[in-house]
Amino acid sequence: MSRLYAEYELETPLDLAHTADVIAGEQSSGTFLKIEGETDALKAAHGARVESIVELGRSDRPALPCKMKGEVYARGRITLSWPMENIGPSLPNTLATVAGNLFELREVSALRLLDVTFPGDFAKVYPGPKAGIAGTRTLAGVEKGPLIGTIIKPSVGLDAQATAALVKKLAEGGIDFIKDDELQANGPHCPLEVRVKAVMRVLNDHAERTGKKPMYAFNITGEIDEMKRGADLVRETGGTCVMVGIHSAGLPGVAALRRHTDLPIHGHRNGWGLFSRSPDIGISFIAWQKFWRIAGVDHLHVNGLRNKFSEDGASSIASAKECLTPLFDGDKDYTVMPVFSSGQSAEQIEDTYAALQSTDLIYCAGGGIMGHPQGVAGGIASLHEGWQAAVEGVSLDDYAKTHPALAAAIGMFRARLA
Numbered sequence: 001m002s003r004l005y006a007e008y009e010l011e012t013p014l015d016l017a018h019t020a021d022v023i024a025g026e027q028s029s030g031t032f033l034k035i036e037g038e039t040d041a042l043k044a045a046h047g048a049r050v051e052s053i054v055e056l057g058r059s060d061r062p063a064l065p066c067k068m069k070g071e072v073y074a075r076g077r078i079t080l081s082w083p084m085e086n087i088g089p090s091l092p093n094t095l096a097t098v099a100g101n102l103f104e105l106r107e108v109s110a111l112r113l114l115d116v117t118f119p120g121d122f123a124k125v126y127p128g129p130k131a132g133i134a135g136t137r138t139l140a141g142v143e144k145g146p147l148i149g150t151i152i153k154p155s156v157g158l159d160a161q162a163t164a165a166l167v168k169k170l171a172e173g174g175i176d177f178i179k180d181d182e183l184q185a186n187g188p189h190c191p192l193e194v195r196v197k198a199v200m201r202v203l204n205d206h207a208e209r210t211g212k213k214p215m216y217a218f219n220i221t222g223e224i225d226e227m228k229r230g231a232d233l234v235r236e237t238g239g240t241c242v243m244v245g246i247h248s249a250g251l252p253g254v255a256a257l258r259r260h261t262d263l264p265i266h267g268h269r270n271g272w273g274l275f276s277r278s279p280d281i282g283i284s285f286i287a288w289q290k291f292w293r294i295a296g297v298d299h300l301h302v303n304g305l306r307n308k309f310s311e312d313g314a315s316s317i318a319s320a321k322e323c324l325t326p327l328f329d330g331d332k333d334y335t336v337m338p339v340f341s342s343g344q345s346a347e348q349i350e351d352t353y354a355a356l357q358s359t360d361l362i363y364c365a366g367g368g369i370m371g372h373p374q375g376v377a378g379g380i381a382s383l384h385e386g387w388q389a390a391v392e393g394v395s396l397d398d399y400a401k402t403h404p405a406l407a408a409a410i411g412m413f414r415a416r417l418a
Contacts (some may be wrong), residue, residue, distance in 0.1 A: 002119035003081045006098040010078050011063050011110035013070025014055050017068040019107045020078045024048035052080040062109035063313045073109050073387035089121040091251045110280035116287045122294050128334040131264035133360050136337050139240040140215040142176050149177030149381045150235040156183050166196035171214050173377035180219035182245050182270040200237040217243035217266035224256050231261040251295050251412050252270040259295025267297030285319045295300040299337040312367040318354040346409035349386035350396045382409035
């Protein structure tokens with residue numbers, strides 16, 4: 001029988017082994033007292049198992065408010081496992097099992113889900129990413145190097161025609177990828193249908209003239225039927241990508257959309273800080289991203305170096321590496337394109353490539369393109385030049401001596417990011 005494994009960092013005012021047993025019981029067959037029907041045979045077959053406990057240290061105060069008080073709070077890593085007969089290959093029920101009623105247990109003064117190991121059963125049920133890295137490259141017409149991308153700004157307020165006019169300027173400037181902002185979906189001031197048709201007229205015309213159609217990720221986040229209609233509209237008008245706010249849509253919503261459309265799904269993680277910001281509660285990206293890859297997204301945001309949020313660069317690189325790491329053996333590895341964004345410009349490229357050692361990514365810059373001294377075309381050129389320098393092993397400063405757009409970007413953004 002296959003099993004599902006989950007690793008946690010736990011703090012408790014009690015013994016680590018005792019609290020690990022409490023969590024295992026809460027998340028499988030246990031109750032706070034023995035009841036009729038809870039036989040030893042049932043618990044042996046269906047109870048969660050404590051696989052390992054490693055103590056990390058002790059503190060004289062709890063990390064989070066805790067109903068139970070203690071003189072010492074022990075911290076450690078624990079690994080639990082569950083038989084797949086309890087859950088079946090179901091993402092919603094797996095999430096309820098590994099991240100359900102355990103964070104609020106009174107015996108817990110800190111608890112964070114670090115990783116989940118999915119058995120191969122899930123690969124038989126969920127198709128995973130449709131386009132992935134190779135398909136995204138084909139649709140965007142970018143055989144090698146990163147996809148240089150941007151976000152439509154202002155986030156809201158532009159109508160469909162103003163959006164299309166900006167898209168025309170970006171396409172002519174050499175952009176590979178454009179996305180709606182997560183706040184721009186299907187509001188009355190810029191309805192999705194009107195925006196899709198206006199933008200795709202521009203992109204289809206550009207493709208006819210140049211042979212290249214930049215990928216545009218239209219934000220179709222909404223009710224499940226609404227998202228399906230949105231995906232159909234994008235495909236019918238020649239679009240090559242849709243975007244979903246995955247926390248808003250939920251695992252069943254993303255999985256339903258994946259089964260409905262063959263378009264790449266750009267997974268936006270807005271709201272991620274709710275789960276990630278505290279080291280004492282929540283879910284690590286390492287665990288979290290696996291759910292969405294299995295559900296079927298093709299791109300996942302990972303933040304970036306020297307970004308505008310609280311996440312540090314090392315975490316962003318680790319997240320990107322996870323996106324590029326296969327989940328299952330076999331023909332499909334469920335790898336996805338990591339999306340770097342949030343305050344990115346040419347200035348971070350050298351360090352990003354040195355840390356990641358891959359160009360399988362989408363590199364999105366808003367102000368790094370729109371705010372470039374030479375305008376949109378200069379901003380796009382600076383990013384292409386920065387990545388060329390990094391891949392060739394030439395420092396940005398040396399490359400900038402013969403590439404004015406890159407030089408202008410370094411001059412403008414380096415001081416701001418120091």
